[in-house]
Amino acid sequence: VLDVARQAVEAATAAGADYADGRVVADDSESITVRNQEMEGIDRSTSEGIGIRVLVNGYWGFAATARLEPAEIERTAALAVEIARASSRLPRDPVRLAEVEPVTGSWHSPMQEDPFHVALEEKVALLMEATRRLQQVDGVAFAEGGIDLYRRRTHLATSEGTAIEQTTVHTGGGIEATALGDGELQRRSFPNSFRGHIAAAGWEHVQKLGLIDEAERTGAEAVELLRVPECPSEVTTLVLDSGQMELQIHESIGHPVELDRVLGMEEAYAGSSFVRPEDRGRLRYASDLVSITADATLPGGLGSFGWDDEGVPAQRTPIIVDGVFQDFISSRETASVLGLPSSGAMRADGWQNLPLIRMTNISIEPREGTLADLIGDTDDGVFMSTNTSWSIDDKRVNFQFGCEIAWRIKSGKLVQMYRNPNYTGITTEFWGSCDAVGGREDWTLWGTPNCGKGQPGQTARVGHGAAPARFRNVRVGVRG
């Protein structure tokens, strides 16, 4: 397959490209959903094609096709060059690419048991039993379970001599109970919302999740949520579990430090960022307990790879160190604007899209203590768990997030469950109020499988290592 990618590069170069890369991608997926012990859906999909990216006189062009025969590749490469030439209709500083050593090699994400080889009957049986146990709880109206598998094989060749092959397998599963009553709808999910916990791993990951063992508790909490009071509206101490911290990091740190956003390249769609290039090494982003790292080398992370889609090696990049902003995640083009090497964060959603700067595994570095320690050390406040909703402004400043469940903390104990909890804040004020970050014991490397960006829209699977944490003076219980 690498020869097909090389042929694309040669065709593009012959058509006039100064730089070219060809990326052949084959995607396979399998998704199973069971609801109330009936099949809700079972679906396998495959998609294969090539994306050809070129630079002509400093302007980008990109064209993609599903047909891999030589004549079609030649036509598509020529079209990419034509697009690049058309882009010069408006003047701009020519694109320059940060230097990278050409590489050859292959990389596979770690896996013990290939989930695509596990019998469908076994997968369905697991979900049937988990949803049976959810449904056994009196008051659960809908019991759902899902398993999602993704495999991506990428072959990348560039005109600079890079020729690499990579395979990633992402595997995940989860359950969710819905309870209805008297104008209320309450959901409780496990291990996380939005189809559970997905990782770069094999079937062994799903087997360890405990979907059956945790079903009864999950269902019981959904039902109990119908009977408990609303989360009060107040300014208080907020403790977040690691699942909600995943989303908090994603939206208010991961996206704002994407260098393409910072440079205005996403302005018209999802917006830009409050962080500026000159903030490197200066901006007080968070309290000194907060250190954030982008690490594409973490085993098991959805943002892990050998090389990004520009052939830049996977790296570990400090983003925030002891509360001070250090660096962006970047591409070869954007890094060169700042005179830096690429952080290796370019990934494309399949063959049909051009690579964009995407989060790798953006994680908070663990400090000390368990979630229980953190709650035990809190005199008065609210503990929230499991994301339901997220919203943040176009510069990533004002946010509001909702969770599935909360509890009142009094004198170090959880004393009252609340429903419909949410909280709001301003990014740097909120992170500045962080006065405790949990330790390795409750730090989890979560997967976010649905990160949207770009036009045409792309979805990326990214990772976030998160520990529970505590924040002071947070406004909770926002009501319409």
Next chain:
Amino acid sequence: MPGAIGPDEIRRVAGAALEIRGADGVEVLFLHEWGGLTRFASSAIHQSTWREDTGLRVRVVVGDRIGIAGTNDFSEAGARAAAENAREMAGVVAPDPAFPGLAPEGSLEDPSGFDEATASVGPKRRADGVATLVSACADDFVAAGAFETVGSEVAVANTEGRFCWAPRTMASLTTVVTGGEGGSGFAEVFAAGVDEIDPEAIGRRASAKAAASQRPRDVDPGRYPVVLEPSAVSTLVGFLAWIGFGGRLIAEGRSCLSGKQGDRVAAEAVTIFDDANEPGTLGIPFDFEGVPRERVSLIEHGVFRDGVYDRRTAKQTGKRSTGHALPPPNSEGPFPLNLFMAPGGSTVEEMVASVDRGLLVTRFHYTNIVHPVESTITGMTRDGTFLIEHGEIAHPVKNLRFTQSILESLQGASMVGRETDLASEFFFSASRVPGLKVDSFQFTGSSDH
């Protein structure tokens, strides 16, 4: 028909899937999309792309068990392999007793929404359009956005003898203009044909809005009367579709409109319907299981009539499919993709003139659900938010966060705009809506820009 594969070739390839042995029924959903998107930022083109892809989704029925497989290998071998894969799944999975069967025999071919010029647009024409837009912006302002032209074909074939095919085109130009001393402006046009896109007018409109929103001031969050421009209204209507209008949600008690058929849920001035065949939208005349799309009256003069249905929810509820199935498998149930809010008789200027102290909102950003049954959503304003005092625009304000029930806001809709705009979240989905004056709208926070 430039770029299109056409019904004969689609029938031939789909036939390979329909003919597999060991199946009680087979359905093939065919999707073909090709086109370019030219993206610009800082008044220069920074990403320009073209792609073409075909998709086959094959649903195989064995008894009361269903398997679904998708492939982008548009060939007889690809179709056959997908069908065999789906049949294998159907052989081992659990029963699906709610499956209503495949759509019955029939034919529907409609090429009327295909514009040859749009299907053939090349990168130069899009680049020229972007250059025209940029040149229409005032000095000291820069434009970002995207100019997209797309052709598509959708077809459904099944072993009951059903075949539907519709080629379509879509063109859109969206921009955000920034510069000066803070503030930004937005404009967009979606249309079936590229000739309906006027880049200069779009650039001028966004640039004027950016100029008017310079040096925005703080304003306290709280309840205000608001004048919502069509783009902001499309967010409310789009979210109401998501959490309200689907027949499955309604039947299961999960919709904010469950049990409210016949109830007044909005002001008398509010009428919302879904109609893929109405001029002014980007619809296809059948759904993704081949059922003709019907016009459905959702809210009529403030009264909720009913939602939309597909074959599965029709069977579950004893109703009839209205032709609103999404591609299988689909856990969301039926969905209205071509919404309209009926226009009223007011201009935006008249709505502003009627407000003593309130806010004018150009658009919302990054909206999400807070409480689905109460229809409460939250999001931010962006690209032009203004304080209205004594019936006039007083000054621009920094962006605000709202947390607000959609139905409550529609109950407080006291004026409806007479001009409508088409807004699209994704292909085949579009809302055509007017501006609205809402008497009370809850803002719960603010930002710094």
